[in-house]
Every structure is written in C-alpha cells, then in structure tokens.
Amino acid sequence: MSPPETKRHPATNPRVRPAAIGDVPTLHHLLEIYASKGNLLPRTMSELYRHLRDFFVVELDGKVVACGALEIFTEDLGEVRSLVVDEAHERRGLGRLLVERIVDEARTIGLKRLMALTYVPVFFHKLGFRTVAKDALPDKVWGVCVTCYKFNQCDETAVLKELN
C-alpha cells in the first residue's frame, strides 16, 4: 500500500460499472492479494458469483483495476465491502470513485446509513465517514462477523456515513 504522503496523477477516463460474470476471476485475484496480507477478508469464487450483483468495478483502458461492493444489512444500513484498488493504481482517485458510486447506489435504493470496517479510516474520513464505536453497530453485523477468522481479535476501525 502506498505510504500516506504518496500522491499520484489522477487516472485518465476511469469507467465505473456494475460487475459482470466475466469479472469474477479478476475480482478474486485482486481481493486475494490484500486478503493474503490480512487487509481484507478473503472471498471464494463461489461467494463472488453469489454476491456479484453487490459489486462495482473500475476499468482503466478496458482492464478492471479496482472493485468494491455494497452489502445490505438492515432496512436502513449498508456496508462498503471488498474495496480494493490494484496497488499499481492506488492514490489516483479510484477508491474515491468507487465509494462515491456505492454511496449513490445506497441512496438510490433508500438506505440511510453506510458503514465499513477498515484499516484505512483516514481514506473514509475524506469521503464523509466518521469513526464510530463497533458496539454501536447492530447485531446483524455481528452475525456476519462471527464467521470471520478475526472475530475474537478484530483490529479494524468502524466508520459510518449518514446518507440524508
């Protein structure tokens, strides 16, 4: 991951679109890179196929270089999940583009709040999220967390954005 002070030139003509079936191997590969470093939860290919409609991707010159998902938890709460930008294209505005698209989608479908569990709270703060206590999150979130290998030692920060 780029150090905090690194700035790169913005990506030219990035295209954000909903993910398609043919993207799954690329999504799996992108997520694997960071999952193996412990930055993200791993997701199996079959999980990615089942949740494909949650995902948006960013293409640069026709190549998928970033992805992120909107998962719905409750009638008013969604989560930004599986957000990753190819290391070669970090700090070029693609993470921001994806989260802005996910925020738009969350608003469109009527969600009121969007959360994330992250090691990069400062990135989310730039996008209008604020850090919250994890125990402020509803039980349903923990229903997913209990399946996580880090459940008893979760060291991520919870961030939340109000969408109204």
Ligand SMILES: CC(C)(COP(=O)(O)OP(=O)(O)OC[C@H]1O[C@@H](n2cnc3c(N)ncnc32)[C@H](O)[C@@H]1OP(=O)(O)O)[C@@H](O)C(=O)NCCC(=O)NCCS
């Ligand atoms: C975190 C991540 C998604 C950010 O995406 P990105 O495309 O590199 O970020 P952007 O270029 O859109 O940055 C948006 C803003 O956040 C800041 N930012 C991004 N990453 C940062 C970091 N690690 N530390 C401090 N600030 C950061 C940028 O400087 C920029 O600020 P600005 O608008 O004032 O210029 C990306 O680095 C990544 O995939 N990391 C590894 C996986 C991961 O941790 N995912 C998050 C899981 S919730």
